Amino acid sequence: MGHGPAMATQHVASMLAIALIVGTFASVPTTVQSIGVCYGMLGNNLPSSSAVVQLYRSKGINGMRIYSPSKPALDALRNSGIGLILDTGNGDVLSQLASSASYAASWVQANVRPYYPAVNIKYIAVGNEVQGGAAQQSILPAIRNLNAALSSAGLGAIKVSTSVRFDAVANSYPPSSGVFAQGYMVDVARYLATTGAPLLANIYPYFAYRDNPRDISLGYATFQPGTAVRDSGNGLTYTSLFDAMYDAVVAAMEKAGAGGVKVVVSESGWPSAGGFGATADNARAYNQGLIDHVRRGTPKRPGAVEAFIFAMFNENQKGGDETERNFGLFYPNQQPVLLLFFLGRRSMAPFMDDAGAASVGVCYGTSGDNLPPASTVVGMLRDNGFTVVRLYWPDGAALAALGGSGIKVVVGAPNDVLPELASSASAAAAWVRQHIESYHPSVAFRYVVVGNEVPVGQTQYLVPAMENVHAALAVAGLGHVKVTTAISQGTIAVHLPPSAGEFTAEARSFMPYVVAFLERTHAPLLANLYPYFVYTLGGGGGMAVDMLSFALFTAPGPVVQDGEYGYQNQFEASVDALYAAVARLGVGGQNVRVVVSETGWPTAGGAAASVENARTFNQNLVTHVWNGTPRRPGKRVEAYVFALFNENLKEAGVEQNWGLFYPNTERVYPINFSA
Known part of the structure; x- marks a missing residue:
């Protein structure tokens, strides 16, 4: 998870008077879409990977994201059916993937080929919230090299993308004004349009609310009814901050000439402790709201949205604000921090075995x-x-x-x-x-x-x-x-x-x-x-x-x-x-x-x-x-x-x-x- 103090503003502080505009808008559920959860490992008291995978399965959680190719996690995921976002990591790995086709090929041979298809690797994320001009310029070459390596290995079904923070989008309010802040993202977006891969975006209404509670109501940020905001640019009405942020990313993709590219929410969540607005009730309201909401889609993109909640566990070795250690749905002892009901493959499975529900x-x-x-x-x-x-x-x-x-x-x-x-x-x-x-x-x-x-x-x-x-x-x-x-x-x-x-x-x-x-x-x-x-x-x-x-x-x-x-x-x-x-x-x-x-x-x-x-x-x-x-x-x-x-x-x-x-x-x- 890359969200920290620099991410806090989320470029929505200009959303004036959102909390004051009251109305109603109802969405009709469409097909049920499973929701994933990010498996972060920055803790010295976390359960084994095999226990974690069993926990996912027992709770009906059908998607996982891991932030590096952890061998224990990949081994545990074999034949689980859980769809995976596999991150490459940032830093040296990113620069070597960008500069060397042979390194990309060896990375695939070491981290993908031994596991796929027993491990259902859906996406590879080349970098997470990459910062700095040189590193950002490495993203597209690294994606190209990994795509070529996967294709040569007969693994072209796996899509390669990158995971961006929300501030990659400028002018995010109203949503129709969304545009990429830097030119490298335009190139990435256009390339994704040629490969059929989605853009992965980390979207956190929590940080927007925390930094501007005067103009953003808690209810609007946590999927509660009572607030409606009309976007005069596209004529659409927004009843949740999540939808507005998501559609701002979609608008930026359209302006980049990549309007057909799917946007996958690779991280979203709400902390249960450690900061302003960080309570168990608010975290439950947001995360349950997200689970229930993604099957409806957004005003601009109706239909199911693929999303991943951050995170599975409270992680005691994360740095930054205290909230960073309190995004977990579970404590390290596998007891729930929040009581949530996941939408599984066919049922609403409340932390129970989906097969037996x-x-x-x-x-x-x-x-x-x-x-x-x-x-x-x-x-x-x-x-x-x-x-x-x-x-x-x-x-x-x-x-x-x-x-x-x-x-x-x-x-x-x-x-x-x-x-x-x-x-x-x-x-x-x-x-x-x-x-x-x-x-x-x-x-x-x-x-x-x-x-x-x-x-x-x-x-x-x-x-x-x-x-x-x-x-x-x-x-x-x-x-x-x-x-x-x-x-x-x-x-x-x-x-x-x-x-x-x-x-x-x-x-x-x-x-x-x-x-x-x-x-x-x-x-x-x-x-x-x-x-x-x-x-x-x-x-x-x-x-x-x-x-x-x-x-x-x-x-x-x-x-x-x-x-x-x-x-x-x-x-x-x-x-x-x-x-x-x-x-x-x-x-x-x-x-x-x-x-x-x-x-x-x-x-x-x-x-x-x-x-x-x-x-x-x-x-x-x-x-x-x-x-x-x-x-x-x-x-x-x-x-x-x-x-x-x-x-x-x-x-x-x-x-x-x-x-x-x-x-x-x-x-x-x-x-x-x-x-």
């Missing part, structure tokens, strides 16, 4: 007098690969047990507290302090669900309560925790065909206000959607279809044709019907994502309630969530199975028989929760 979340209901203790339940969740759990109220025992587990938590503010939360901001603040702030960051909260299937007579409290809880979380520095509500399936009047989806008249009296709140705060809409009830209550809209196979995901082909879209199961039809109902409100909401906060199938107590049908539905659900829906193909549906246990204090009948497990922790039926 469940595809769905699970609802942990507690309406039983024979349920196991919360500590046992958390062990069950982890053993079965569940990475997120829904609680219906802030159960202190459950929250305490979930602390440090790495399992994300969706927690409810139950219906009976809505009047108080709605009428009193101080009551909402007290609720947040008691039930959220006191457990954070040990417990990783995902959503606060204000009300569950709020009944008639209480809906007038819903949005005021959501507003007050949202404000209380923001004041507590927990603005990344989204506030939402869970609506019942009964609010949807029409399920089939999905394009005709519409809310009931009663729901239309409050849902426009709910949707407007969710749109403004970038929160999802939670909905409890049960194909079981659509089937048993005859919700097919009079359509002549085999509703049982449609409900169980077992229909052999499309059953409902809705214009150009064919539907093979009720689950996907209900999700798209809800999207249609939101759109039909006419209040926006096109960026409000639907999360299925409950779904499942009972094993006994009612029509079609059987162990075999429950197993069939839930197993197929696990697989189908990855497919998206006909109108949103490939966009994973976030879903939660109801419920973890059969609960004997619920109403007799089907209500007692939704569990995946008996209270004695035995499975009700065999099921694989990982797709």
Whole structure:
């Protein structure tokens, strides 16, 4: 990592009044992109390279950067599948690579050929934040020589680039004004355009914020909603400093005649201690925001951005400011400094083994007098690969047990507290302090669900309560925790065909206000959607279809044709019907994502309630969530199975028989929760 005092200004100190311009802008997620982490080794207490690689794999981290060709690290990376940025180093190595083609060839023979392709070397970085005119002039000749050496060795698939600090770009505000500060970078950019290699750029909003907190708000620097900055040069709106800095690099590439070159963020991060704004909460907000954000891209470059967080560990032998030793995601003993959830190859894996992570979340209901203790339940969740759990109220025992587990938590503010939360901001603040702030960051909260299937007579409290809880979380520095509500399936009047989806008249009296709140705060809409009830209550809209196979995901082909879209199961039809109902409100909401906060199938107590049908539905659900829906193909549906246990204090009948497990922790039926 080359960022030090000289890097601090990041050429964005001129971004006047950014913190004062307030607005909203929402991005729609596209394809999921894995994010890498830089493996720095400037510490005398770090774990072995083999242990480090295992740590990467266990946390679902699919990319690594190392700053020199460390043999132990390269050996440990064999057959790991982790994509690697391999640095050459600066100094003498750089000058020799530039001056000698034979040295470049020997460097490839020593540091690349013995490892590739067992080690997935994606990029070679020729120099990191190279300073000084002579050294900078060596970059392009060194890249040329390494490219030639790789080609001669039959390794031309490996791309060669260099990693630059952000101050290689001048006039970075507004982003459209970005231009390279020195001519050598124009030559490098144009050469990269001929080889198909990306430009590697180290982008640190932290240093820009630290040096200009008057004009750059903390929220804007850490991906929090509430600030929008319009670039009059390109007409684009920016809601994060990261996007503005990234697009300034893109603008500089365009002005150099290399607009088609991809920009890879080779370092970015936020320190957890040691300086102004360097706190664990800010570091978590920034790094989690980066992880979640890169799949969306930037206003100028929508689509996934490849990025690497600095750094894997706190490194006790780094020089410079104290912050330099506190960028790590982990302590040297491999315990997390920050609780983050990485976007792995196919799932959001919260510091868990990606291969074993469940595809769905699970609802942990507690309406039983024979349920196991919360500590046992958390062990069950982890053993079965569940990475997120829904609680219906802030159960202190459950929250305490979930602390440090790495399992994300969706927690409810139950219906009976809505009047108080709605009428009193101080009551909402007290609720947040008691039930959220006191457990954070040990417990990783995902959503606060204000009300569950709020009944008639209480809906007038819903949005005021959501507003007050949202404000209380923001004041507590927990603005990344989204506030939402869970609506019942009964609010949807029409399920089939999905394009005709519409809310009931009663729901239309409050849902426009709910949707407007969710749109403004970038929160999802939670909905409890049960194909079981659509089937048993005859919700097919009079359509002549085999509703049982449609409900169980077992229909052999499309059953409902809705214009150009064919539907093979009720689950996907209900999700798209809800999207249609939101759109039909006419209040926006096109960026409000639907999360299925409950779904499942009972094993006994009612029509079609059987162990075999429950197993069939839930197993197929696990697989189908990855497919998206006909109108949103490939966009994973976030879903939660109801419920973890059969609960004997619920109403007799089907209500007692939704569990995946008996209270004695035995499975009700065999099921694989990982797709």
